[in-house]
Amino acid sequence: IEGYPVGILANNGVLFAESAQKGAHFIELACKRRVPLVFLQNITGFMVGKEYEEGGIARDGAKLVMAVACADVPKFTVVTGGSFGAGNYAMCGRAYEPRQLWMWPNARISVMGGEQAATVLSMVGDSDPDEIRAKYEAEGNPYHSTARLWDDGILDPLDTRRVLALGLSAALNAPIPESTFGIFRM
Secondary structure, three states: OOOOOOEEEEOOEEEOHHHHHHHHHHHHHHHHOOOOEEEEEEEEEEOOOHHHHHOOHHHHHHHHHHHHHHOOOOEEEEEEEEEEOHHHHHOOOHHHOOOEEEEOOOOEEEOOOHHHHHHHHHHHOOOOHHHHHHHHHHHOOHHHHHHOOOOOOEOOHHHHHHHHHHHHHHHOOOOOOOOOOOOOOO
16 A cells, blocks of 8 residues: 555455455464555454354354454554444454554444344344334444544545555554464364
């Protein structure tokens, strides 16, 4: 990005076991080379279901989350679409301390999407699905999160490259420590 080498992790939708494992390996390689990481989030979460659980989604998802948590290279996150549930953690959400976390104007962030929340909450209680959808729409938009300083602001997509380059320029003024990872069991 503007002359700075970076490793880019991007997704569009659900994370599967294979993609989580691939992401963990990619992060480890970037850290060995002390290359900063840029995460482009549009994630609905990890794939669920008996078949995927038996296939190791929890194990491989944990590898990705551990890799993100242990990476000591500068990390930057841009939420380009959705950022829901545990997928937010796997793609370097605020809890994993990216140097900067930006939201595009169309982004959404919450525990789950409004439609899914309305379905789940109306099944377990006397909740009105329309009220739940409205609440998720109001509180899941980027203006709500930015107003509470949960991110670093709303970023015009056209400015993404320039803003990331400025962040990289600042972050690379300090030495990058060596990252140490736990044991990735296969």
